[in-house]
Amino acid sequence: MTKEPDRLFAQPLSQVPDFAFNEDVVRVFPDMIKRSVPGYPTIVENLGVLAAQFAQPNTTLYDLGSSLGAVTQALRRHVRTEGCQVIAIDNSQAMVERCREYLNAQNSMFQELLPVTVIKGDILALDFKPASVIALNFTLQFIPPAQRLELLTCIHQALVPGGALILSEKLRFEDDQQHDLLTDLHIAFKRANGYSDLEIAQKRSAIENVMKPDSLEENRDRLLAAGFSKVVPWFQCLNFASMIALP
Template sequence: MTQETDRLFAQPLPQIPDFVFNEAVVRVFPDMIKRSVPGYPTIVENIGVLAAQFAQPHSVLYDLGCSLGAVTQALRRHVQTPDCRVIAVDNSSAMVERCTEYLHAQDSMFQELLPVEVLEADILDLVLQPASLVALNFTLQFIQPEQRLGLLARIRQSLLPGGALILSEKLRFADDEEQALLTDLHIAFKRANGYSELEIAQKRNAIENVMKPDSLGQHRERLLAAGFSKVVPWFQCLNFASLIALP
């Protein structure tokens, strides 16, 4: 389970392919996301804290788009509700394999953790069980825009009364000056974490056709259209935010 420094875009690439969550990304993912997403550790740990307030006995907690299972591990650290279980889902076989290894390591360090099942599946095709908590942590932005409402509606239908969806996303801003300012500040964050101008530019080119951020207003409108009754932003750092959506 060696974690490597992210150097994927450190050398000039003759052609920049679209970003994919392959084995090369998996090897450096913990370093990549820590250096690229402001507030990421705070978001992940507090999803566990928030989940403990919504988790109900005899229900499922979902981590959809689980990548290496950071949110799943936080859920297991903080949720002590009886007879809960976690289902972690990702469509990348490399992510699922490494996620399973990390969770086995967590099992060896702690006792009486929530049981967890890791599935390799497309969350768009997943049949959702009754759930008290669903986490979409920087996942929806990789779903095609026209498929997002349908996914959120299915999540809403699966949620038990008193449950919650926690949605974390990169934001875009309708105001051009606000968008430019926060983009510049995010680039400064990456520079401060050791990324070169070449790395920043090549990563941006690789991901721009894959990740399509929405504005906070678009998220709110879509969540309400999906059947949620209330949308509460609980965290924002630069152009990254997390919301709680209540049924």
């Protein structure tokens, strides 16, 4: 499958529309996320490694907001626990269709992978099965803030003993100097990956009304309020981080 370079914001736009996971974004998404999110490949691959430590027999592993299924593929590569299945869910039809293509390709390359079901749907309306691993990989930041606690509470209730939620998010920082420093370093990261100042500015305009990141402290407090007993940050690169929440 060919992977197109991300040039969506390379030309001046008279009006920058809100960011959406449409066909245009899906076409360039692998390149976009690799060049935009520092540490993304490390997070995804190690999410599979972590999941293998928490997966319990005869339970479901969820990839919520699965996009093209990178996390789902990592789960299937690493988890060998008996009786597990993976459910990947996304609300973008374009993402779901391409995700299925990628997973079919994975099936042709590997044997004895966990069974997987890809669903187009709203994770806020999901009827969870008993789960041992639930991944929210840069997904919660796109959920309306007022609905995040309810979602996390449902996730906590679905997790079986010994399971875990793995949550990855872009962070904002309470300290203005720290926030500005890490924002500037993130911009430098994107420049180093070939994005122009025009692309960076237009992408920021497109996404600022759609993605609402929280601080690490806000994420931890909300997870504890949802019923989780412990929150352990395990990775941070600039203003992107991932944490394990234990039920």
